[in-house]
Amino acid sequence: MPARPVRSLAWSPTIALSWLWGLGFFYAIHVTLTNGWLGFIAFAIPNAVGLGLFGWILGSPRIDPAKVLSSVEGPYAGLFLACQFFAVAITIFGFAAYAWMPLFGTNAALGIFVVILVACSIGHAISIRGLKKLHIAYLVLGLVASLTALYGLWNASDAPPTPLAAFDERFYGLAIPTLVGFLLGPWMDIQQWQRAVEIRRSGGSVRVAYASGAALFFGLLVVNALLAGAAGPAGTVTAADGVPGAQPAVALAIARNHLDGPGLAFVIWTVIAAVSTIDSFYCATRWMMTSITTRSTSPLMAFVPAGLVASPVWIVLAALVTAAAMIRLNLSLIYLMVPFATLLVGAAACLVCETLGAPRRYDPVLCAMIGLTACLIFLAGHVAPVPAFLAVAPLIGLIGALPMILALFGWQKEETREIAPVAEASVPKVAVVTVTREEVGTSHGFDGQWFVLRMIPTYDDTNSVGNVYFANYVRWVGKAREMFFNICMPKFDLKTTDFYVLTKSFTHDFRREAVEFEPITVKIKIANHNRKFVTLAHEIHSDLHGLLGRGEQSLMFVDTVHYRPLDIPRSIVEGFLPYWPKTSPHAVGTAETAAIARA
Structure with missing residues (x-):
């Protein structure tokens, strides 16, 4: 055989x-x-x-x-x-x-x-x-x-x-x-x-x-x-x-x-x-x-x-x-x-339809509510008994899967929704919280999920030709990152920490040059994350010439003894949770929410 x-x-x-x-x-x-x-x-x-x-x-x-x-x-x-x-x-x-x-x-x-x-x-x-x-x-x-x-x-x-x-x-x-x-x-x-x-x-x-x-x-x-x-x-x-x-x-x-x-x-x-x-x-x-x-x-x-x-x-x-x-x-x-x-048949039918190629239109909450209704009807018919209640209960439970069943057999076309333009006045404005430091001409704070560092370059930042030296853009992004960390984790101390934050990779795409005394804005935010790595996106803007460049960096976390990779530490999660990407299911609010929570 x-x-x-x-x-x-x-x-x-x-x-x-x-x-x-x-x-x-x-x-x-x-x-x-x-x-x-x-x-x-x-x-x-x-x-x-x-x-x-x-x-x-x-x-x-x-x-x-x-x-x-x-x-x-x-x-x-x-x-x-x-x-x-x-x-x-x-x-x-x-x-x-x-x-x-x-x-x-x-x-x-x-x-x-x-x-x-x-x-x-x-x-x-x-x-x-x-x-x-x-x-x-x-x-x-x-x-x-x-x-x-x-x-x-x-x-x-x-x-x-x-x-x-x-x-x-x-x-x-x-x-x-x-x-x-x-x-x-x-x-x-x-x-x-x-x-x-x-x-x-x-x-x-x-x-x-x-x-x-x-x-x-x-x-x-x-x-x-x-x-x-x-x-x-x-x-x-x-x-x-x-x-x-x-x-x-x-x-x-x-x-x-x-x-x-x-x-x-x-x-x-x-x-x-x-x-x-x-x-x-x-x-x-x-x-x-x-x-x-x-x-x-x-x-x-x-x-x-x-x-x-x-x-x-x-x-x-x-x-x-x-x-x-x-x-x-x-x-x-x-x-x-x-x-x-009864209770589970709507979700199960959606799963079968998706396996057979139907587009996902599974609403677990709706299926659960309809399934619970079917379950109660079944139990009422079982005790009485009322055969009609028993027979109709599973059919009611399948209602939650009806959109996917129709899509599977081609009886329902894809819906196209037109998104109405939102008036500018209806969009809430998020204030930038800044702390001005007159002596160095910088200010920093949050604008929504972006951390913003404003600064003015001087002759000290330029090269022999007269424009800003390329390495300074990287240094400014690093400075913005450290200030971002300092606000989110004010109690972090290198002497007592049980983890280090390491830069796994860094990229930057140069677009334009800047010169001395040209107001510069460095913006940085959390772009993505998984269990072990956090990706930060950054942009550098000129008040005179617009976008100067953008890029991203990947951070990893290691223990302070053997330098073994760690999952994102709990203190990092607690400090940065309000600033996850808006598309992340774990985003909990804006910077104002975090400020209120700390207060």
Whole structure:
């Protein structure tokens, strides 16, 4: 068999296990016992097809998953993180409420914490390629355990046959949410994006990997459906909202029949399902957040360590608290599943459209507000029940993506907006704050974001020909820079500082010459920045002849002991934050704002 198909098929176990979650694992049991075998098929097929379609689209030769993700991971980071939060919360809640607690009681919290910690440790220590190999072993052990549990439960249980179909109002209302949620679900999941990127990098076929992964995932759902059929509907419980659920039926049947062997096998199967989701979440989330923080130009990164921002631990803690609260309130799994069909679908649809080439018109706030409205409508229809509310909720959630959907199909032309001229009188004037020094004929201060140094050259600044010596222009820019620094960081002291500011590069484009006693203005401002470097732009003007020249310089920061490059120091960020470029998302105000803050 060719090497490429083998490499591709090797990814199918981790694809299937990472998509199993509590959502697929326990809901397969519930829907089988509640709606029969046809109900299970109606749930499982869209779930597997959505996973396969994700891989089919990203596996296109015209699409590079790594390039697409690089362009969308920043704008859609909120979507990816929200999806991971709900995925982990579903996994922890389902594992605790529908397996662990029915088998070991309410005092078994220690075991739950151990499983979570072990899974997070694995995700922290092992790369995605290592997880691929580990999940192959998980799959083998999981299949042996699940089939052992099925055999033991089938022989010991006297459950009535599962009906072919038992459709009710909620089932019909859930048809559209099931279709929308499962078709868009993989696009929200950074775990699947990471796998698609790594499959392409390793030389495998994304389409083959996800086709086989989707088929394997469907098979795992069938195993759980068979477990549900062997357990029977006697394990149905009623949540606080009055809606019955059969998710814990297998665990309750094992406990009721005192099946030690099948019980241990089922515990192993549920632990594998939980661990393979949480370790995958941890690995993928840290991978994405590390990429975002590495490329971030936010000055806030000078205050918070990048490793802390990129850590998935915060999501695990939030998911754990959410799961514990839901168990305490006796809520059901549906409340954690709803966002995938309502709250997140607008953003997910925008992401799909952008991947397929639509121009970005994603408004995260609008999508979130519309999605929250859809979520509330869904919950009202679920409790009542009102099938129409359930059916219309995901369609409402998709309204936020309507501009991009229309653009994708060419039904909406690009809007051209004419910018009305702004009257000069309507533009607020920013006063120049100057401190005049009569003895040297200079003054300096801020004019908006520009730091301005005014001066008058003398014979001391000229050369033998009579015009200003070229090196003096560089010296004036340096003088303006030092005075700029002195105003922004008046307490800076070379004797106590733990960093130095070094000039990495300097360029200047000469335009005209100046002569003695010709009033000169040197202007300097922050033009650009990233995590480690700040670029300053400068201009030199003559009151008589206009622009004399312009250029820029790049600054870097090193420690005072080993001269190792540093991120922009915190004191620099605090001092210069008011003067970032206006186009920067981190600009906080003008010089007047800074003066008020210092006062």
